[in-house]
Amino acid sequence: MGKIIVGEKAGFCFGVERALNIALESRKKHNLPVYILGSLIHNPRVVADLESQGIKTISDLQTIEGGGVLLIRSHGAGPQIFARAEQLGLKVIDATCPxxxxxxxxxxxxxxxxxxxxxxxxxxxxxxxxxxxxxxxxxxxxxxxxxxxxxxxxxxxxxxxxxxxxxxxxxxxxxxxxxxxxxxxxxxxxxxCNATRERQAETYDLARKAALLLVVGGKNSANTCKLAEIGSSLIPTYHIESIDEIKPQWLEGKNLIGVTAGASTPQEQISEVVDWLKLNLAGGIDMEENQIKSEQLTEEVNKIEASEPAVENGEMRLDQEIPLLEEGSIVEGIIVAVGDDEVAVNVGGKSDLEIPLRELTAEKISSAREV
Structure with a gap:
């Protein structure tokens, strides 16, 4: 009996979701045109959706006439962009991933x-x-x-x-x-990024189990291309942006199909692929989907500086390491993301600890957001 395995880590990371939320909120809050210098994220469908909501992607600040809001995308920007935007009288909102x-x-x-x-x-x-x-x-x-x-x-x-x-x-x-x-x-x-490491590790695992892997996401998305590269090193792998690219002959004789997606791929795009597989293979193979809940962490960074290297007397301390953790240790951390099933806490440097719901509190709750 055939199966579809969908990667748990497939889809938006919290940094991408944060940038999108900032973009949409900026459009609602400011009675001004909103511009992004370059694609907010590397996904043509998402970029087109933003355009339809009045959030315009531009390639040159000089094309902006009459002022407006400039949104710095999740990839960040150099200091000269900020300076030039200020010279042009633009309101700058920074959506750079922390x-x-x-x-x-x-x-x-x-x-x-x-x-x-x-x-x-x-x-x-x-x-x-x-x-x-x-x-x-x-x-x-x-x-x-x-x-x-x-x-x-x-x-x-x-x-x-x-x-x-x-x-x-x-x-x-x-x-x-x-x-x-x-x-x-x-x-x-x-x-x-932790999300990148986890997604890549999961892709290795999917590729070891499945007979074929579909990687869903923009062809210009670096992290999505890396997933396709990992998959291709082990099994037949196809990087697709939409179901229109899927060729039925790819799936012939494959009893286990893996599906994953990059950090800039929305959940609905992943669901379309899974639905297509179930619909189009139903006649030839009895598909039984192995449903795994996708990670949908809500970004809760209130102070970006809190997750960055400490500064003392104007000098950045670069010797921060993960504290030595032993049973019973008490350490300080910064909550960087909250989901229904877990809380991500930064305890130093680039490392996050994921605290599952069952270990978060002794009280009976259905979501980490209730704490």
Whole structure:
């Protein structure tokens, strides 16, 4: 009997959901045109939906006439964008993902401490460009897909690394391993987002179980492309944006089909694919869906600074590590996301602890939001 397995982590991460909520709230709150410099998220369907609600995507600030609101997308932007928007009299609302903002601040701190800054990622990705611009373009970008270039770079004695939040964990390890013999001192901040790490690990697991994997999301979405890359390394994998791209012959003889999606893919887009599979395969294969509830965490970051490196006397402390946790330990943390079934708490650096509902309180409650 055939089955469909849908990844639990498929769909919006809290940073993307936060950016969308900010965009929609900005449109309601301000009686002004709302503009986004570049796509808010890398999903054509979502971008089109925002356009239909009066939130316009632009490629150049100079196209804005008569003022308005400029929304900084989740990928972030360099300081010159903020300065130029101010010169044009635009109201700026920053929807940068807190994890991306943290990556920028870590890069600034490395530069201040005399490290040659290296960003592991795609030089053409807006997040990476924003990080480089945040350190006045004094950073080297290394793409894990073209590591031959490492041997041609003249490194400083001290090198500090940050990483595009949607990069592949294994590729970051590869870069670090190759760089170790080339420098005297190496400081590495694994700024890959927790949601990215979890989604990639889950995709490996799906690919080991399934006979075929469908990855749903924008073709220009870096994190979605990474999932397709992971799947393709193990089983036949197809990266699709809509059900129109699915070819029935892909599914012939496949008794277990995995479905996952990137962080910029809305739930309804995932559901359309699952519904198509159930409808179109019902005649040939008795489909039995293995339903797994998708992660729908609501972003609760009230103070972005709380989840970023501490600042003392104007100097950023870059030695923050995860506290040593033992049974009975009491530590301070920042709640970064609240869902029905769990609460995510940041306890230092980039690490979040997920507290399940059953461990949250002794009281009988049906949702973590009731606490």
């Amino acid at each position: 994890f991306v903002k943290q990556e920028q601040n870590l890069a600034k701190g490395l530069l201040r401490d005399g490290y040659q800054v290296m960003v592991v990622g795609d030089a053409q990705h807006p997040e990476v460009q924003a990080v480089v611009e945040s350190v006045s373009n004094q950073a080297i970008v290394v793409n894990p897909s073209t590591l031959d270039a490492l041997s041609k770079i003249r490194f400083s004695p001290k090198v500090g690394i940050v990483c595009q939040t949607t990069q592949n964990q294994e590729k970051l390890k590869l870069v670090v391993g190759m760089l170790l013999p080339l420098v005297k001192e190496l400081k590495v901040y694994n700024t890959i």
